[in-house]
Amino acid sequence: MEVFIAQFINGLSLGSIYVLLVTGFNLLLLVAMIIHFSFPVTVVFSMYISWAVLNVTGNNLILGSLAGILSAIILNIATAPMFQHIMKKRGHVDINATMVISMGIGMIITDVLSHGFNHGFPIAFPDNLTGSSKGAMLNVGLISISRGQVITLVVGVVVVAGLFYLLYRTRAGRAFRAIAEDPNGARLVGLPILKTGIQSYALTGILGGMTAVLLSILLGSASPGLGDQMAHKVLAVSIIAGLGNLQGGLVIGLLLGVLEAMVQGYLSGSWSNAIAFVVMLIVILVKPKGVFGMKLG
């Protein structure tokens, strides 16, 4: 039972990270109308920036986190014109072309990470960020949970809740959803399409940055290959949930996190990826359009 509870909490922390990544991916898909499956790779890039700043500033957590978040916003907005250019030139959504751009961005970043940082070796985040030194564990009865897990879970839940509040309860969120449902109709009711598109890049940038910080806390390390691994999972989660389905992404993201944690707790950590993908494979065979249905115009 103790293992179950501990791993459940662990899974929710990991799951909330998947939810953040999937929601960012879906927002770009729905509002900016691009398939940016390398979005998680840009998040790992921000982890590296954050790590570098931590190194330079003698592990100043605030500066390190800020650098991670800022770099994600800048990177996201900087790549926006490239995507937007294609969209304007073709005059309609061109998911294939944006996919190629995204792929390119992902490969470049992965190469930069393996050549430019720490000689390509995995990086480790300092203990004062991850809280992984022994004294930092929380003990509740027989269950021990690391401070990092608690922080990721709490912040993750708050950010996801805030994000869904923004989407479903605010003026900007309403515009996001309207454009996502019917871009042409949204233009006819006077929504500023381009501006809202840029806002969605900025928002996913903020999301990406916060995810980078949470991932650093939770994993305590990163390697150049982490981005691709995350990207595959996020793409899988969003397809299984139903492309563009925000609520579906929330559910499936959390489930994947819990599934992986359970495999790690009861079977073997090194098999968690493979088992997660086997399960996802079965689900997609049964429900080719996603468990909750696609929401793409």
Added chain:
Amino acid sequence: MEQKTDMRILQVQGLEVSYGHIQALKGLDLEIMKGEIVVLVGANGAGKTTLMETILGVNKVGKGDILYKGKSILGKPADKNVRDGMFLVPEGRGVFAWMTVKDNLLLGAHHNIRQADEKMKAVFESFPVLSERRDQVAKTLSGGERQMLAIARALMSSPELIMIDEPSIGLAPIIVNDIFEIIVNLNRQGYSILLSEQNVYKALKCAHRGYVLETGNLVLSGTAEELLNNPGIREAYLGA
């Protein structure tokens, strides 16, 4: 003689619009006075939707000019025109099926969100059906209710000129009468209205003036009464 421009909310001058090689509007002149209902009559493909969307700022203008409240709005994007008091009720209603009635209404108030609560109260008073269905997604509304929602959404934006594209399409005759009554009432409250219709008789009955479009050309214009009595119109559109 110099006309008083301040009486005209909209002037379209020699307007030409093309989609690639297809010329949809071939030099069109039209004007709407403040407080008027003007009806656009024309068969399928005549260019009614193109004209409305071009006025709104969605299509590229090949030649000619569009003046709104006395100023040229060439090149001005739709969102700016909406901010300045223009609103289109699109063909096929254009409501967002997966969003609630309330959210659909609030989208109309995107540019004056501060007045949204007040506007929504007024809209719910005039359309009690929408008030009852406020938390339902628009997908669950009937055709007539959707058309009401589309018109109510326009009102949320505090418009001066409302363009309504074929509101009666696909509605039962009794509902069509309701919709026309709503439109006449709006006009009585002071909104200027450009209405496109294939239901020519009913539309002309409630309009001040009308224009007849044929494949991108203006073939006839006049007061509603003149058009109702015009033999050509009677034959082509009124089945007389």
